[in-house]
Amino acid sequence: MANEQLWAPWRMAYVQGEESSEPVNDQLEFLPGADPDCFMCQAAVDSTNRQRRVIQLGPHHVVILNRYPYNNGHLLLAPLAHLARLDELSAEEQSALTEAISQMVGILEKVLHPHGFNIGLNLGRAAGAGTPGHLHWHIVPRWNGDTNFMPALAAVDMIPQSLDALWELLISEIEGDTDG
Numbered sequence: 001m002a003n004e005q006l007w008a009p010w011r012m013a014y015v016q017g018e019e020s021s022e023p024v025n026d027q028l029e030f031l032p033g034a035d036p037d038c039f040m041c042q043a044a045v046d047s048t049n050r051q052r053r054v055i056q057l058g059p060h061h062v063v064i065l066n067r068y069p070y071n072n073g074h075l076l077l078a079p080l081a082h083l084a085r086l087d088e089l090s091a092e093e094q095s096a097l098t099e100a101i102s103q104m105v106g107i108l109e110k111v112l113h114p115h116g117f118n119i120g121l122n123l124g125r126a127a128g129a130g131t132p133g134h135l136h137w138h139i140v141p142r143w144n145g146d147t148n149f150m151p152a153l154a155a156v157d158m159i160p161q162s163l164d165a166l167w168e169l170l171i172s173e174i175e176g177d178t179d180g
Contacts, residue, residue, distance in 0.1 A: 033082050040064065040078040040134045053163060055170050056104075060096035063104055065163050065170075071140050072161050073112045075104055078136035086123070086135065097137070104139050111173050114141035 034041035039052070043064050047057040053065035055075065066074040077100055079093055089097070105117055118140040122129040 035082050038134050041082050044080045060093045061100045065167055073108050073141040075139040076136045078134055082134050084133050107173050108141050111169050112141050115144045116142040
């Protein structure tokens with residue numbers, strides 16, 4: 001099997017462990033218990049800033065485009081509160097997060113037409129959580145024939161759409177969604 005090269009410059013910052021280029025957070029008024037350096041806490045109070053790639057802000061959650069996607073449409077869904085454990089969520093927050101996951105899957109199905117999804121969260125750094133202090137679920141659309149997560153060798157894994165184009169598409173769908 002021939003290996004093809006694709007240009008994905010947005011991954012380099014992740015691979016090299018560089019600081020993200022998130023907008024400055026000096027002037028933000030954070031929620032109680034928030035971590036000012038946490039990009040999810042920043043998005044929870046600055047959702048209109050396109051650079052934060054916020055798709056939706058609800059009363060208990062924020063949905064963000066993953067800056068380093070495994071696949072086109074890769075979303076992060078997090079509670080507004082900076083919490084590291086599932087048992088720190090209230091029953092109301094748990095219910096709202098589950099509803100938001102279902103809603104985002106429906107929206108992604110409508111606009112991207114994937115054949116399936118990987119949905120999950122990593123609890124703790126040892127389990128792969130890149131931001132272990134703030135719970136978040138990954139919603140990753142999948143298509144028949146795509147390869148597993150982040151292959152280094154083998155056939156091509158390509159994300160054909162820019163994050164800006166995906167942001168526009170999802171925002172347009174959400175703003176047109178009258179069901180909430």
